[in-house]
Amino acid sequence: MATTTQAPEVALAAALDPAAVAGAARGTLLRLATAGSVDDGKSTLVGRLLHDTKSVLSDQLAAVERVSRDRGLTAADLALLTDGLRAEREQGITIDVAYRYFATANRSFVLADCPGHVQYTRNTVTGSSTADVVVLLVDARKGVLEQTRRHLAVTALLRVPHVIVAVNKIDLVDFSQEVYDRVEAEVQAVARELGVEDAIAIPVSALDGDNVAERSTRTPWYSGPSLLELLESLPPSDDPANESFRLPVQLVIRPQGAARDPQFRDYRGYAGQVASGVVRVGDEVVALPSGKRTTVTGIDLGESTLDEAFAPQSVTLRLADEIDISRGDVIAAAADAPEPTQDIKAVVCWLGDAPLRPGQRLLLKHGSRTVQTAVRTLDGALDLDDLHAVPSESLSLNDIGLVTLRLASPVPVENYSTSRRGGSFLLIDAHDGRTVAAGMVGATLPTAADAPSEPEGDEEWEI
Amino acid sequence: MTTTTKTVDTQADPVTGVDDATTATAYEEASSSDRRLSQLDALEAEAILVIREMAGELERPALLFSGGKDSVVMLHLATKAFWPAPIPFPVLHVDTGHNFPEVLAYRDETVERLGLRLVVASVQDYIDDGRLRERADGTRNPLQTMPLLDAINDNRFDGVFGGGRRDEEKARAKERIVSLRDEFGQWDPKNQRPELWNLFNPRHRPGEHVRVFPISNWTEVDIWRYIEREDIPLAPLYYAHEREVFRRDGMWLAVGPYSQPRDDEPVETRLVRYRTVGDMSCTGAVESPATTNADIVLEVAASTLTERGATRADDRISEAAMEDRKKEGYF
Numbered sequence: 041m042a043t044t045t046q047a048p049e050v051a052l053a054a055a056l057d058p059a060a061v062a063g064a065a066r067g068t069l070l071r072l073a074t075a076g077s078v079d080d081g082k083s084t085l086v087g088r089l090l091h092d093t094k095s096v097l098s099d100q101l102a103a104v105e106r107v108s109r110d111r112g113l114t115a116a117d118l119a120l121l122t123d124g125l126r127a128e129r130e131q132g133i134t135i136d137v138a139y140r141y142f143a144t145a146n147r148s149f150v151l152a153d154c155p156g157h158v159q160y161t162r163n164t165v166t167g168s169s170t171a172d173v174v175v176l177l178v179d180a181r182k183g184v185l186e187q188t189r190r191h192l193a194v195t196a197l198l199r200v201p202h203v204i205v206a207v208n209k210i211d212l213v214d215f216s217q218e219v220y221d222r223v224e225a226e227v228q229a230v231a232r233e234l235g236v237e238d239a240i241a242i243p244v245s246a247l248d249g250d251n252v253a254e255r256s257t258r259t260p261w262y263s264g265p266s267l268l269e270l271l272e273s274l275p276p277s278d279d280p281a282n283e284s285f286r287l288p289v290q291l292v293i294r295p296q297g298a299a300r301d302p303q304f305r306d307y308r309g310y311a312g313q314v315a316s317g318v319v320r321v322g323d324e325v326v327a328l329p330s331g332k333r334t335t336v337t338g339i340d341l342g343e344s345t346l347d348e349a350f351a352p353q354s355v356t357l358r359l360a361d362e363i364d365i366s367r368g369d370v371i372a373a374a375a376d377a378p379e380p381t382q383d384i385k386a387v388v389c390w391l392g393d394a395p396l397r398p399g400q401r402l403l404l405k406h407g408s409r410t411v412q413t414a415v416r417t418l419d420g421a422l423d424l425d426d427l428h429a430v431p432s433e434s435l436s437l438n439d440i441g442l443v444t445l446r447l448a449s450p451v452p453v454e455n456y457s458t459s460r461r462g463g464s465f466l467l468i469d470a471h472d473g474r475t476v477a478a479g480m481v482g483a484t485l486p487t488a489a490d491a492p493s494e495p496e497g498d499e500e501w502e503i
Numbered sequence: 504m505t506t507t508t509k510t511v512d513t514q515a516d517p518v519t520g521v522d523d524a525t526t527a528t529a530y531e532e533a534s535s536s537d538r539r540l541s542q543l544d545a546l547e548a549e550a551i552l553v554i555r556e557m558a559g560e561l562e563r564p565a566l567l568f569s570g571g572k573d574s575v576v577m578l579h580l581a582t583k584a585f586w587p588a589p590i591p592f593p594v595l596h597v598d599t600g601h602n603f604p605e606v607l608a609y610r611d612e613t614v615e616r617l618g619l620r621l622v623v624a625s626v627q628d629y630i631d632d633g634r635l636r637e638r639a640d641g642t643r644n645p646l647q648t649m650p651l652l653d654a655i656n657d658n659r660f661d662g663v664f665g666g667g668r669r670d671e672e673k674a675r676a677k678e679r680i681v682s683l684r685d686e687f688g689q690w691d692p693k694n695q696r697p698e699l700w701n702l703f704n705p706r707h708r709p710g711e712h713v714r715v716f717p718i719s720n721w722t723e724v725d726i727w728r729y730i731e732r733e734d735i736p737l738a739p740l741y742y743a744h745e746r747e748v749f750r751r752d753g754m755w756l757a758v759g760p761y762s763q764p765r766d767d768e769p770v771e772t773r774l775v776r777y778r779t780v781g782d783m784s785c786t787g788a789v790e791s792p793a794t795t796n797a798d799i800v801l802e803v804a805a806s807t808l809t810e811r812g813a814t815r816a817d818d819r820i821s822e823a824a825m826e827d828r829k830k831e832g833y834f
Binding site: 067068069097098099100121122124125126127135136137138139140141148150162163165166169170276277279280281290291293294295298299300301304307311312313318340341342343350352353354356367391403405406407408460461464465466468471472473474475478 | 537538539540541542544545546547548549551552555556558559582583584585586587588589618669670672673674676677679692693695696697698699700701702704705706707708711719720722806807808809812813823826827
């Protein structure tokens with residue numbers, strides 16, 4: 041973990057400078073999601089982060105102040121900046137993810153403020169699935185609650201690259217280092233059991249802004265960075281050069297007589313987003329599941345021609361041979377291609393209202409391919425109290441379980457631990473089209489035989 | 504030249520900032536060598552992914568095209584997504600009858616230039632035959648929902664691309680990229696479909712449809728930086744021009760056939776531009792000297808008001824005006 045820190049004044053001054061804000065579009069994009077139990081202060085922290093980075097515009101702040109005043113509050117309730125639905129404001133809770141945007145001098149942030157209620161866990165899974173970093177809030181007075189465990193389990197399963205634990209409401213425990221140390225140790229123990237080895241903890245008061253944008257003078261015993269400093273210094277995503285090339289084909293581009301320019305009548309290209317890795321003109325590739333090999337002869341992005349493309353660029357590949365490739369196929373590096381399979385073991389987060397049962401038939405969407413699937417067996421469900429897999433007959437809404445699936449045709453899945461894109465899939469109810477599960481190929485659940493104190497928890501999640 | 508080095512450096516040259524490889528900055532050179540996409544390139548890649556995926560999944564999609572900046576960016580992205588093939592679906596415009604004439608002219612030129620099929624749903628037709636009634640406040644933005652839903656049904660569109668962005672408004676901040684509408688066109692914000700990773704699922708029952716928002720994660724500044732970088736032509740009213748305006752509800756409204764000043768609202772000629780383009784009766788202009796895209800990028804970045812807060816009377820009806828309209832099937 042890089043610990044380079046930037047003085048918060050610098051970041052704030054930059055946020056105020058329009059040229060810097062306009063220029064931030066050249067910086068990298070970091071996707072951030074909140075997690076934690078209800079009333080731990082997620083929306084307030086997000087509101088504070090937006091407010092203290094000068095990302096709240098005057099009409100938005102005026103609206104929040106007006107509503108707060110109408111409710112008899114003496115200070116603006118910053119949670120109202122993201123709790124935008126009528127029902128959320130009525131109940132003072134977050135129901136679904138709110139997306140907000142802010143930028144500092146060198147980074148732009150997409151911020152997903154997620155709900156805490158167990159009932160809305162599927163929305164938290166939605167917000168976390170694309171996150172580069174999850175900020176898990178814990179109330180310093182309450183410590184680890186069931187939803188803290190559930191959200192940490194989800195974060196670990198989704199393999200979110202970075203986890204920050206914000207021990208919140210530190211003002212309500214008189215900025216006590218003793219309380220902070222105890223809560224941090226408790227969270228870190230759960231995190232380690234779930235395989236999160238490098239969670240970084242920060243004492244914060246979302247309400248007052250301590251250690252949110254600026255370091256607080258009220259926690260002299262804490263010498264680490266503020267939350268914003270940490271977010272600015274997190275290393276960006278992995279270099280695609282270290283991954284294997286994969287491109288799920290979304291469309292075959294064949295304009296024929298419809299080409300607006302006659303020189304493209306014979307154009308044939310395979311359009312998709314590079315899911316991982318790098319591809320260059322001249323590379324040997326293989327189409328999956330057919331296994332036919334060919335060579336990349338051109339890479340197009342709109343009218344521009346590229347020498348190479350890398351994840352996550354959306355491009356169109358031209359190939360040397362007219363082999364049979366259609367939507368749903370995967371073009372992969374020939375030297376290092378995944379083996380298509382009809383049998384997979386996976387961990388699923390069940391998001392459907394009706395329970396999952398063995399024998400059930402569903403649709404599975406992986407990349408751009410959708411195939412029929414049957415649930416062969418349910419091999420266990422995660423017990424959130426002792427964080428171990430237990431035998432189970434079915435999975436209910438928000439349960440996490442291990443399943444064995446049989447697919448109607450071979451699909452080139454990869455282990456989720458190797459590739460988030462190559463190892464993730466949806467389960468879909470064919471009757472009404474609903475998404476009922478998020479699946480991670482090759483993930484496993486800790487079993488009761490594993491000693492809970494064993495620090496190598498990470499391996500329990502991989503095969 | 505790869506697209507990663509195509510970004511223009513507004514800091515170095517905020518006035519002329521045109522698409523010119525010589526202005527590429529050291530950062531972009533670094534980012535192309537270590538293969539990390541700039542924020543704008545990442546947003547473009549995500550939008551193209553969504554557009555292609557829905558074109559692959561849906562039977563009969565359409566793209567909402569008003570001639571406004573966000574829908575223009577959408578069309579530009581769609582052009583890139585399918586190049587060199589044409590955009591494989593029609594564009595749909597809900598015409599309030601109170602549109603700015605220069606926006607309609609721009610709409611028609613663009614449709615012609617790209618060889619698109621245009622479907623128009625007319626609010627005026629609905630008012631003329633009594634299916635809709637004019638509102639007391641004269642604004643027609645909320646009246647667009649019924650013609651929109653009818654056009655979706657009549658054309659059997661199963662998916663509609665929209666240029667809605669999450670940073671525009673607090674109800675839009677809650678929206679999925681692919682968002683289900685029931686058989687009445689209603690959005691149920693309390694029970695949205697989970698949306699995981701980059702796997703988009705638009706499946707639905709007959710009679711339902713999806714709204715698709717590929718530029719969900721773009722902010723207003725991103726839109727302008729992209730327009731600048733890609734040199735996308737826009738309707739002229741987005742740039743500073745002199746116009747006869749009058750002050751109402753803290754906004755400058757244009758004097759026109761659908762918005763006449765009252766006796767206590769003196770008419771002035773001001774240098775203005777439009778930050779958003781909607782119904783002429785409820786869309787305000789902002790005072791601005793910005794004549795180029797680069798000027799506008801800087802102006803928007805420095806603004807202390809949101810674009811809708813600065814320019815839309817229809818959002819001021821209540822705390823949840825947009826949510827209420829969206830629940831009924833609005834854009």
